[in-house]
Amino acid sequence: MAISLAVIVFTGFSRSFFLRPWFPEAAEDAAPETIFYVHGVLFGAWMVFLIMQALLVRSGNVALHRRAGVFGGLLAACMVVIGIWGALIGAARPGGFMGVPIPPEVFLTVPFFDMAMFGTFVAWAIARRRDPQSHKRLMLFATINIIEAAIARIPLAIVYDNFPMSTFLLSDVFILPIMLWDLVTLRRLHRVTVWATVLTIALQALRFVIAETEAWLGFARWMIGLVS
DSSP, X not given: OHHHHHHHHHHHHIIIIITGGGOGGGGGGSOOSTHHHHHHHHHHHHHHHHHHHHHHHHTTOHHHXXXXXXXXXXXXXXXXXXXXXXXXXXXXXXXXXXXXXXXXXXXXXXXXXXXXXXXXXXXXXXXXXXOHHHHHHHHHXXXXXXXXXXXXXXXXXXXXXXXXXXXXXXXXXXXXXXXXXXXXXXXXXXXXXXXXXHHHHHHHHHHHHHTTSHXXXXXXXXXXXXXX
């Protein structure tokens, strides 16, 4: 799962970040602000961290896995701050988010809730660190909730034709292997899988409900004003 999620992130951001020198024609799709280089490094580091942690447990080095978890918690906190800050900078541009044909105040619900969900699941995972079965599922759900941006940049018609709903649905596909694993190994869905799935899908739907309300738009304009 960790490797699969990392492949999606690498594929989505290969042209505009990871392999940018080899794709000069994609320069117009790359954010020009310096903060997004920091953003890319942090989020790329998270994918490496996720794989490393899984390998440490697989090799039986649980003690190092736990010590590295402190770094992971700090990394996640930095990602939430930079993720929200970057989203506000993107929304504050004269043309709004690059390549997004949706008013920036409305679309801001997507990165804002992504970061909120990521932070919530990581915090939940840290709280349940002594329960390995819950902990590892929560870490996967945290990562699933931040791969939408990578999916949105994969040049496929299925992504573009129904954006942004398509990115939610395609990211939710990664929940299915967790459910299958539960059913094969436990003969039932783990309680964390159930609650995390419900929370993920409910918060995806909530974005569409509140995105154009006056309350959200006022809040979004206030947040954007902080970086304008």
